[in-house]
Amino acid sequence: MAGRRVLILGGTNEAVDLATRLHEMDGLEVISSLAGVTTKPRLPEGTVRRGGYGGADGMADYLRDQDISAVIDATHPHAAQISRHAEQAGEATGVSVLHLTRALWTPVIGDVWHLVKNAGEAAEWLATSSLPDGARVLLTIGRSDLGAFAKANRLRFIARSIEAPDSDAAAIVDRVILERGPFSLQSERRLLAENDFACLVAKNSGGASSYPKIQAARERGLPVVMIQAPPPPGGHIVHAPADAVAWIEARLGRL
Numbered sequence: 001m002a003g004r005r006v007l008i009l010g011g012t013n014e015a016v017d018l019a020t021r022l023h024e025m026d027g028l029e030v031i032s033s034l035a036g037v038t039t040k041p042r043l044p045e046g047t048v049r050r051g052g053y054g055g056a057d058g059m060a061d062y063l064r065d066q067d068i069s070a071v072i073d074a075t076h077p078h079a080a081q082i083s084r085h086a087e088q089a090g091e092a093t094g095v096s097v098l099h100l101t102r103a104l105w106t107p108v109i110g111d112v113w114h115l116v117k118n119a120g121e122a123a124e125w126l127a128t129s130s131l132p133d134g135a136r137v138l139l140t141i142g143r144s145d146l147g148a149f150a151k152a153n154r155l156r157f158i159a160r161s162i163e164a165p166d167s168d169a170a171a172i173v174d175r176v177i178l179e180r181g182p183f184s185l186q187s188e189r190r191l192l193a194e195n196d197f198a199c200l201v202a203k204n205s206g207g208a209s210s211y212p213k214i215q216a217a218r219e220r221g222l223p224v225v226m227i228q229a230p231p232p233p234g235g236h237i238v239h240a241p242a243d244a245v246a247w248i249e250a251r252l253g254r255l
């Protein structure tokens with residue numbers, strides 16, 4: 001197995017977890033790939049490369065040039081393009097691709113969810129909702145789509161993101177909470193209570209690590225504008241890093 005290389009498409013805690021697990025396997029070189037959008041990402045074990053490939057063809061070239069034996073796409077459920085490119089690059093090169101993606105959340109009794117497709121629809125819903133003018137809304141969708149909420153400027157926004165938004169987006173919100181998850185249920189309860197939010201905007205990101213805010217919202221009867229994830233990628237899908245390790249182990253002899 002010497003010299004076998006696995007490429008992990010990352011940007012998630014699961015990708016870091018997986019890199020740690022695979023790094024311990026003899027004869028396997030792990031390369032983690034980050035989009036390069038976060039200036040201080042959590043760095044996984046092994047080699048890290050940053051930046052895009054220039055589309056599916058560029059990724060296929062990279063897989064050939066670097067003699068990659070398998071790809072594990074462990075990107076965020078909302079990062080649809082890179083997952084699609086991985087599938088296409090795998091088809092073009094014959095390199096096996098596995099998608100490690102979180103099981104998405106589904107509403108349970110007590111949840112008050114308004115399902116939307118993207119940030120623009122979320123803003124539209126808020127603008128025309130029965131929430132009173134000046135009601136405070138928590139945005140937990142990262143920093144890149146905050147600009148969409150300018151159309152709902154009758155409301156007040158607090159955003160939470162890992163890194164600061166650009167100045168245009170920052171101007172739309174009253175305050176940015178700069179924090180990196182995971183967040184405990186206790187701290188999410190405190191955040192919602194202390195700020196007296198009238199609504200939460202979240203992406204359906206699945207998994208356990210960012211679920212406490214959904215639980216805390218349910219407990220308070222807080223409506224959640226839920227941005228749905230794009231359709232899952234085709235191909236092989238698992239939901240747990242341990243299953244991705246098993247997939248690699250099962251293929252080691254064939255890689």
Ligand SMILES: NC(=O)c1ccc[n+]([C@@H]2O[C@H](COP(=O)([O-])OP(=O)(O)OC[C@H]3O[C@@H](n4cnc5c(N)ncnc54)[C@H](OP(=O)(O)O)[C@@H]3O)[C@@H](O)[C@H]2O)c1
Pocket residue numbers: 009010011012033034035036037050051052053054055056058059074075076078079080081082083085142203
């Ligand atoms: N979307 C979210 O809500 C979210 C949340 C948390 C973390 N993330 C992470 O942030 C990254 C970007 O997310 P996105 O929604 O912008 O993705 P995206 O829309 O699917 O991808 C946009 C482009 O960014 C590049 N890219 C994305 N992920 C990459 C990776 N792991 N390694 C190398 N290049 C990558 C690719 O560029 P080329 O076409 O040039 O190859 C891709 O075409 C992903 O790695 C994702 O796991 C996203």
